[in-house]
Amino acid sequence: MKKLSVSILGTGFVGLCSAVCFAHRGIKVIASTHNEEKANLINQGIAPFYEVELEEILKEVVNRNDGNFKCLVGRKQAILDTDISMIIVGTPMGEDKRIDLTLMEKAAKEIGEVLRMKENYHLTVVRSTVIPGTTRNLVGDTIQKISGKELGKDFGLCMQPEFLAEGRSIKDTFYPDRIVIGEFDKKSGDILQELYESFYGDHLKKAPILRINLESAELVKYGNNCLLATKISYANEFANLAELVPGVDVVQVMKGVGLDYRICERFLGAGVGFGGSCFPKDINAIKAFAQSKGYDPRLLNAVLAINDDQAIHIVDLAENTLNNLSNKKIALLGLAFKPGTDDMRQAPSIRIINELKRRNASNIIGYDPKAKESAREVLGNKIQYANNIEELLKDADCAIITTEWDEFKILKPSKFIRLMKNPFVIDGRRIFSFEEFDKELTFRAIGRVALK
Ligand SMILES: NC(=O)c1ccc[n+]([C@@H]2O[C@H](COP(=O)([O-])OP(=O)(O)OC[C@H]3O[C@@H](n4cnc5c(N)ncnc54)[C@H](O)[C@@H]3O)[C@@H](O)[C@H]2O)c1
Numbered sequence: 001m002k003k004l005s006v007s008i009l010g011t012g013f014v015g016l017c018s019a020v021c022f023a024h025r026g027i028k029v030i031a032s033t034h035n036e037e038k039a040n041l042i043n044q045g046i047a048p049f050y051e052v053e054l055e056e057i058l059k060e061v062v063n064r065n066d067g068n069f070k071c072l073v074g075r076k077q078a079i080l081d082t083d084i085s086m087i088i089v090g091t092p093m094g095e096d097k098r099i100d101l102t103l104m105e106k107a108a109k110e111i112g113e114v115l116r117m118k119e120n121y122h123l124t125v126v127r128s129t130v131i132p133g134t135t136r137n138l139v140g141d142t143i144q145k146i147s148g149k150e151l152g153k154d155f156g157l158c159m160q161p162e163f164l165a166e167g168r169s170i171k172d173t174f175y176p177d178r179i180v181i182g183e184f185d186k187k188s189g190d191i192l193q194e195l196y197e198s199f200y201g202d203h204l205k206k207a208p209i210l211r212i213n214l215e216s217a218e219l220v221k222y223g224n225n226c227l228l229a230t231k232i233s234y235a236n237e238f239a240n241l242a243e244l245v246p247g248v249d250v251v252q253v254m255k256g257v258g259l260d261y262r263i264c265e266r267f268l269g270a271g272v273g274f275g276g277s278c279f280p281k282d283i284n285a286i287k288a289f290a291q292s293k294g295y296d297p298r299l300l301n302a303v304l305a306i307n308d309d310q311a312i313h314i315v316d317l318a319e320n321t322l323n324n325l326s327n328k329k330i331a332l333l334g335l336a337f338k339p340g341t342d343d344m345r346q347a348p349s350i351r352i353i354n355e356l357k358r359r360n361a362s363n364i365i366g367y368d369p370k371a372k373e374s375a376r377e378v379l380g381n382k383i384q385y386a387n388n389i390e391e392l393l394k395d396a397d398c399a400i401i402t403t404e405w406d407e408f409k410i411l412k413p414s415k416f417i418r419l420m421k422n423p424f425v426i427d428g429r430r431i432f433s434f435e436e437f438d439k440e441l442t443f444r445a446i447g448r449v450a451l452k
Contacts, residue, residue, distance in 0.1 A: 283303060401427045
């Protein structure tokens, strides 16, 4: 049987990772972008952004030169020459915090235009995160209108939510824990299942395929992200409670809670709060969707409010010790929203920096092992950028752990004492041993009060 081929519309985190993983296992893939510079980089085996393992695999599939992988500028040839098109464009948060579906609509139009001239049956799969109804009503209808073809007869439609996490995108793409296929009709779902059977083989014994309708699949993604974000805000709520009880440590409390098999320990880390390209935008998108239907999502409102307050709390901790922030050097260890990526979208560091600035801090410096350039694009000259930890901490009055990179986890109190003007550390990610740090320097940690 002929192997199905795939075009990927959108070469961001999800699109490019999917494309290289498919090609790595022998599936013919044409990635497509409108950005010529990006296409050139990708075709040379250079990843346009940092993601663990991505560039190695990209180089490998490019160097194989077996015709299974290329990146084209524009969509036409990519759609014409493949059986399945996956739309993996950004669905960002608009000014009004609602989902912005401009790129999704554009991609659907592009598919429609190509399908007008394509004879073979073609399957479109929406893999971006979209609010319920988008796949059927925006993508399906647009393709149908523009192509003049009939959905269900001439072309198929699926919605497959993506669950990969940045920093482990490649691993998650190769070894997902489930595959959710939302299908317009059985034929569409069967074709996508066939692709994944050939891609995953035996792994499907561990990763069930769930076949449901389009709207349920769209909502699964929001259900997933909202629950994970809720766990984080829940841990932060308990961190705030723990700080009211001397001797209590939220890390131990959440460990105790997480050992319950019904709950699990993951995503119960108290700290600076969540950020990234997904949680804030997805919660806001589904919140706006709920409101548009006349429902007020009280739990989601609380999850967002608790998250925003964590930045204020971190700055409170700094101000309570330093009194006045205006003439103090404040050093941020980490700028990216999490380790393993240079992604700055909605990073907690941005909220903390804005709050520091609001309280007149003028000497803020940041260091991130990977996100220096992407941080500069977002933060400009609001802060200074150190090239290494030594430069960052030199003569600083306060150090705040904002991203839990491995190279920070191994730091000892002696390093802070040697380099800083006033050794004062705020552990916003709970990466240090409280006992060890609290003994040797001024130490504040989310979810635990110092006894001295
Ligand atoms: N990043 C994640 O961890 C993650 C995880 C699961 C799901 N998702 C969802 O997957 C989707 C893509 O996310 P991402 O992080 O890969 O986004 P991204 O912003 O990294 O990439 C989006 C891609 O859209 C395309 N694009 C940009 N401008 C365009 C334009 N003017 N016209 C057409 N296409 C354009 C580009 O190829 C761009 O790289 C989103 O809906 C997101 O919510 C993301």
